[in-house]
Amino acid sequence: MTIGEIPCPNPNCRLPLPGNFWNTAEAATCPGCDQRVHVEVFSAHFHAAPAGRTAETILETGVSSCYHHEGKKAVTTCDGCGRFLCALCDVDLNGQHLCPTCLNLSRTQGRHINLETHRVVYDRAALSLALWPILVWPVTLLTGPAAVACGIYSFYRPGSVTGRRPWRAVCAIVIGLAQLAGWTALFIRGVT
Amino acid sequence: MSAPASITPVYAKLPGTGTNALQQVWLYLGPDHLLQVTSNGFSESYQRFYFRDIQAIAFHHTHAGQMLNLLFAGLAFLSLLPGMAIGNGAIIVFGIVAVIWMTLLGVNVARGPTCATYLTTAVQTRRLPSLNRIPRALKVIDRLRPLIATAQGELPSAPVPPQSPEPGSSPVPPPGPPAGPSGVASSHEPT
Numbered sequence: 001m002t003i004g005e006i007p008c009p010n011p012n013c014r015l016p017l018p019g020n021f022w023n024t025a026e027a028a029t030c031p032g033c034d035q036r037v038h039v040e041v042f043s044a045h046f047h048a049a050p051a052g053r054t055a056e057t058i059l060e061t062g063v064s065s066c067y068h069h070e071g072k073k074a075v076t077t078c079d080g081c082g083r084f085l086c087a088l089c090d091v092d093l094n095g096q097h098l099c100p101t102c103l104n105l106s107r108t109q110g111r112h113i114n115l116e117t118h119r120v121v122y123d124r125a126a127l128s129l130a131l132w133p134i135l136v137w138p139v140t141l142l143t144g145p146a147a148v149a150c151g152i153y154s155f156y157r158p159g160s161v162t163g164r165r166p167w168r169a170v171c172a173i174v175i176g177l178a179q180l181a182g183w184t185a186l187f188i189r190g191v192t
Numbered sequence: 193m194s195a196p197a198s199i200t201p202v203y204a205k206l207p208g209t210g211t212n213a214l215q216q217v218w219l220y221l222g223p224d225h226l227l228q229v230t231s232n233g234f235s236e237s238y239q240r241f242y243f244r245d246i247q248a249i250a251f252h253h254t255h256a257g258q259m260l261n262l263l264f265a266g267l268a269f270l271s272l273l274p275g276m277a278i279g280n281g282a283i284i285v286f287g288i289v290a291v292i293w294m295t296l297l298g299v300n301v302a303r304g305p306t307c308a309t310y311l312t313t314a315v316q317t318r319r320l321p322s323l324n325r326i327p328r329a330l331k332v333i334d335r336l337r338p339l340i341a342t343a344q345g346e347l348p349s350a351p352v353p354p355q356s357p358e359p360g361s362s363p364v365p366p367p368g369p370p371a372g373p374s375g376v377a378s379s380h381e382p383t
Contacts, residue, residue: 044314161227
């Protein structure tokens, strides 16, 4: 896609829509697919891609060099490890300057929430384990205790990125315990 | 060596839920980005769209809502048929079932027409499944517009020569910023 070109949002059409289709109060009809379309364009669409940075070569003595590139001039220090970084190694992440090693550590250790793309949410898992197996109720003999265990475990694990919801774990524990009580009653009645 | 920890951003949920057989999708508003959360009931996947990177949000109308209307109306009618055939008290039982289908039909109509929404950045175009109703999509776009304008700067308002492409052709878009003459930011504001 080139600058100044917005295709029809219909994936089966993709006809480039000209400026008079953009930011209109009413939806317009795409001439390619006859679908009503609404296109909201923002100014980033007209910004040219920023030029990549290049590290400056050291030409004089007494200048600090990059930890990773000996011949390159240091421009900042890493907020994670304090090492000198050249412009090439400096990764700006929401105002923090990190070297690639610390960036990778942040991602793998889950220390920077904006780098997380996937997370197991134990409170949600506990509720799923407590509720869905009811549809196939004999399975609750196994999933009931699992829901209780998962619900308790969720209190020691981080919740969703969007916020922790302890009510899910509490509900899962209550439902799981109810299932366990039901099975216990069934076994006692079967024995006697 | 320890990587620095970040501050947990506060998210506000935007209206709408996208669902299919196995997944649910929600959209959250962060301090400087949109967060799309896809959940399968056990784990969540996250996609972030920073306000400074969003180039366009576009949707096209779909017929899913009309199909659902037809389905619910048909099921309501079919539910009444056995009751009318049997008569007596059966009409009440089957009438209750028909009322349930009619209620679902009413809810579907009240939620408005359906659409498919896409968000475009410089490197990707992603569908936003939670914005699957036109009133909801417009509401969210209205909420995002000032935030994106703050992050990117306002669109310069230059008049655009009207032009419409012929079907199947690839017209050349106007050079430079082609914002509507009536002003971009106020296009959805009540008059």
